[in-house]
Amino acid sequence: MQAARCPVHPDETLLPATARATDRFWGFGGEFTYGRCPTCGTWVLDPRPAPTEMGPWYAGYYPEGEAAFRRKAWSRYGPRRALGIDGMRALDTKVRLARLGQRWTPETRALDAGCGAGGFLAGLRHETGAQVQGVDFNPECRAFAAEVYQVAVDSGELAAQAYPDAxxxxxxxxxxxxxxYDPAAELAELKRITRPGGFLVVEVPTPSPLAWLFRGRWFFLQAPTHLYHLRPKALRALLERAGWRVRQVRRPWLPSELAGSLLMLFGVRRFVPTVMYGKGAAAHLLKALFGLLLLVDVPLTFLLALAGATGGLRAVAQRPEDA
Ligand SMILES: [Zn+2]
Known part of the structure; x- marks a missing residue:
């Protein structure tokens, strides 16, 4: 374990114990504490596992059954319906960036860093015709994205790819x-590989009213893999320090924040393998319960989005023409 600081205000001493959590989401165990930056309010996992200690919590990222589930949905329902939230993000990215001056053509080159299974890129290609490319540190993603969506994914950390400038x-x-572990360096590297005038869309979880209500059982907490929960002004500051011009910061609709938090409150563990892709009677019951909770979650999180109070934070930034 190692001590941590606010990524924007490293000189500040964190306010202790904003949230205490056992690892419920991944189900590999461990007790964790988030402190809070007194200047910007960002929640910081402190202490945190060193990068070399993080393996167990990432081991279950792509459970058995996910590839088959995604492939079936993709072939059966067509891109928009099959991709769910990935598809919504792709459509939003197309429309929002077009309003800010992005001209989508077959020559447009798009990269998704931390692309996972590649669903967003499949959606973006469908919506815009752009050339899409992913990168993910998890070596399983390359085969997964190629098999399910025919999306090319490089394996490893972003900086290790040494993509050309612009x-x-x-x-x-x-x-x-x-x-x-170093979000400022990540944003600087993303700027380097983006052409002058090009765009960045970044979304992260952020402390919300539901986060304060559920604390250690908040669905988006996902200790210890989430090292920070940045507040809006902290994300803005990180972007500006990395040389980006911030065009928009908003709190998008992000369904499942309430339904997932309630499942955590009820003691459900290992959300993805048990609720999303689990087999057997118990998994089907949990899935049905999650579906019922979503009937309340969807309208409530929609109202939270209208009020600018969801647990998601989405920023659009542009690389200045002259920097
Ligand atoms: Zn701070």
Whole structure:
């Protein structure tokens, strides 16, 4: 374990014990504490496992059954319906960046850092016709994305790829920055590989009213893989320090925050393998319960989005033409 600080205000002493959590989401165990930056309010996992100690919590990222589930949905329902939230993000990215001046053509080059299974890139290709490319530190992603979506994915950390300067017109990173030990360096590297005038879309979880209500059982907490939960002004500061021009910061609709938090409250463990892709009667019951909870979650999180109070934070930034 190692001590941690606010990534924006490393000189500040953290306010202790904003949330105490056992690892419920991944189910590999461990007790964790998040402190809070007194200046920007960001929640910081402190102490945190060193990068070399993080293996067990990432081992279950792609459970058995996920590839088959995604392939079946992709072939049966067509891109928009099959991709769910990935598809919504792709459509939003297309429309929002077009309004800010992005011209989507078959020559447009897009990179998704921390692309996982590649669902967002499949959606973006479908919506815009852009050339899409992913990178993910998890070596399973390459085969997974190629098999399910025919999306090319490089394996390893972003910086290790040594992409050329200005190689991409659009770069995106969805719920990835909070996993990185040096988010400032990540944002600087993304800027280097984006052409001047090109765009970045970044989304991270952020402390919300539901986060304060559920604390250690908040669905998006996901200790210890989430090292920070940045507040809006902290994300803005990180982007500006890395040389990005911030165009928009908002709290998008992010369903499942309430339903997932309630499952954590009820003591459910290992959400992805048990509730999403589990087999057998118990898994089917949990899935049905999650579906029922979503009937309340969807309208409530939609209202939270209207009020600017969801647990998600999405920023659009642009690389200045002259920097
Ligand atoms: Zn701070």
């Amino acid at each position: 190689a991409f017109d659009v770069v995106t990173t969805w719920h990835c920055l909070e996993h990185t």
